Amino acid sequence: MKWLVVVGLLLVLAGGALWVLGEIPYEEEHRANVLGAELSVTTTEKKRIPVAVSGTILGLGVVLTVIGAVKARGSR
Numbered sequence: 001m002k003w004l005v006v007v008g009l010l011l012v013l014a015g016g017a018l019w020v021l022g023e024i025p026y027e028e029e030h031r032a033n034v035l036g037a038e039l040s041v042t043t044t045e046k047k048r049i050p051v052a053v054s055g056t057i058l059g060l061g062v063v064l065t066v067i068g069a070v071k072a073r074g075s076r
Helices: 002-021 051-074
Strands: 023-034 037-048
Touching: 002 051
Parallel strands: none
Antiparallel strands: 023 037
């Protein structure tokens, strides 16, 4: 069950990164054509990531890592 350990570790890294960062920035571009003139506005916003989401991803990663390690050890 080596793949469970790998997936678990990836989830642990993702959950930890989301927890530390706390928010994800993104850009959105709006365009309009007004009386023949093209206008463009780019906005940058940050969306907060709830601690429950990052904690759940982190916890699921820990559980999958432990299960994968226990199954790999038991199959030897």
